[in-house]
Amino acid sequence: MKIAVFAGDGIGPEVTAEAVRVLKALGLPGLELIEGDVGGAAWRKRGHPLPPATLEIAHAADAILFGAVGDFECDNLERALRPEQAILGLRKELGLFANLRPATLFKGLEDLSSLRPEIAAQIDLLIIRELNGDVYFGDKGTKVLPDGRRQGWDMMSYAEDEVRRIAHVGFKAAQGRRGKLCSVDKANVLETSQLWRDVVIEVSAEYPDVELSHMYVDNAAMQLVKNPGQFDVIVTGNLFGDILSDQASMCVGSIGLLASAALAEGTKGLYEPIHGSAPDIAGQDKANPMATILSAAMLLRHSFGMEAPAQRIEAAVAKALADGIRGGDLGGTDGTRAIGDAVLARL
Ligand code: IPM
Ligand code: MG
Numbered sequence: 001m002k003i004a005v006f007a008g009d010g011i012g013p014e015v016t017a018e019a020v021r022v023l024k025a026l027g028l029p030g031l032e033l034i035e036g037d038v039g040g041a042a043w044r045k046r047g048h049p050l051p052p053a054t055l056e057i058a059h060a061a062d063a064i065l066f067g068a069v070g071d072f073e074c075d076n077l078e079r080a081l082r083p084e085q086a087i088l089g090l091r092k093e094l095g096l097f098a099n100l101r102p103a104t105l106f107k108g109l110e111d112l113s114s115l116r117p118e119i120a121a122q123i124d125l126l127i128i129r130e131l132n133g134d135v136y137f138g139d140k141g142t143k144v145l146p147d148g149r150r151q152g153w154d155m156m157s158y159a160e161d162e163v164r165r166i167a168h169v170g171f172k173a174a175q176g177r178r179g180k181l182c183s184v185d186k187a188n189v190l191e192t193s194q195l196w197r198d199v200v201i202e203v204s205a206e207y208p209d210v211e212l213s214h215m216y217v218d219n220a221a222m223q224l225v226k227n228p229g230q231f232d233v234i235v236t237g238n239l240f241g242d243i244l245s246d247q248a249s250m251c252v253g254s255i256g257l258l259a260s261a262a263l264a265e266g267t268k269g270l271y272e273p274i275h276g277s278a279p280d281i282a283g284q285d286k287a288n289p290m291a292t293i294l295s296a297a298m299l300l301r302h303s304f305g306m307e308a309p310a311q312r313i314e315a316a317v318a319k320a321l322a323d324g325i326r327g328g329d330l331g332g333t334d335g336t337r338a339i340g341d342a343v344l345a346r347l
Helices: 012-025 039-046 052-060 084-093 160-175 191-204 217-226 238-251 290-304 307-322 336-346
Strands: 002-008 032-035 063-068 098-104 124-130 140-144 150-154 180-185 211-216 233-236 259-263 269-273
Touching (some): 002 039, 002 084, 012 032, 012 336, 039 084, 052 084, 063 084, 084 269, 124 160, 160 180, 160 191, 180 238, 211 217, 217 233, 217 238, 269 290
Parallel strands (some): 002 063
Antiparallel strands (some): 098 124, 259 269
16 A cells, blocks of 8 residues: 655645554555655755656555645745645646545534534535646636736636546446435536536436436535535536535535545545645644545545545544544644544544
């Protein structure tokens, strides 16, 4: 089990360290952890957010545990050298096209949701976000128009095969859950979205057991806070998925609890908390490592087919929360290390 550990910036190293302790505690046979530099940390050390040595480790590994990237001291660097390019580069370079972002309300956290408790209690959804295309990777630039005004552009596009493969991931995920798939787009305005919708409908013929619906992204944002219980699996493009998954995290109480998987064809995957590097609390033992610990559970499940230890980790986190363990993000005072200890004790 070759696992690359890319801790990155800000709180990344702290939260990743706790997830690594949990992985080691499981006594998995053949576990090998290989560290690599990413983000602003890598730029400082090696002059690039995703140096060749890191890419090499990533290619050789079976799975990657990723912390966070982002460093405001790097915000004025040219785009290619900014920390975010580490995660975008890994997604593209490794063909990690399918992003799974589950959002489920843990028992006892109903009052921490931004929604009314009885509405929050119903949340049990999975956002599947396409990660290799869309406006993220299209032609982009800035120029000065003939009349002297500055203009920026980013081209949005999806080819049908890109939509088809993520649609299959969505339908299969729905088959393994409550059988409902909602495809989110903006087909009333965007050509890219119209093609997206047409292709999803074509693919749906292969999944007669899945109930398919379509929703415009603005309405989806509204429904997510109005009646989130209606959603089972949501499949959507890169940009819409980025936005809706942050929104979903607040509906379940904290972004400090949401894990994610970015999967390629096959079993290779990158696993990361959906939160960022939170430089304001970095190095202070204040970050909640639960999202990263839960990402390690997803890693065992999706890259190694190890369902039992994955569930053990998830149960330990749920138990810690049920016992009242609370990071600052949940209104509590438990520190990063203490939360790691609490999860380990319950493992
Ligand atoms: C995420 C993040 C990234 C994204 C950033 C860090 C590039 O917001 O994983 O959701 O936009 O995909
Ligand atoms: Mg995001």
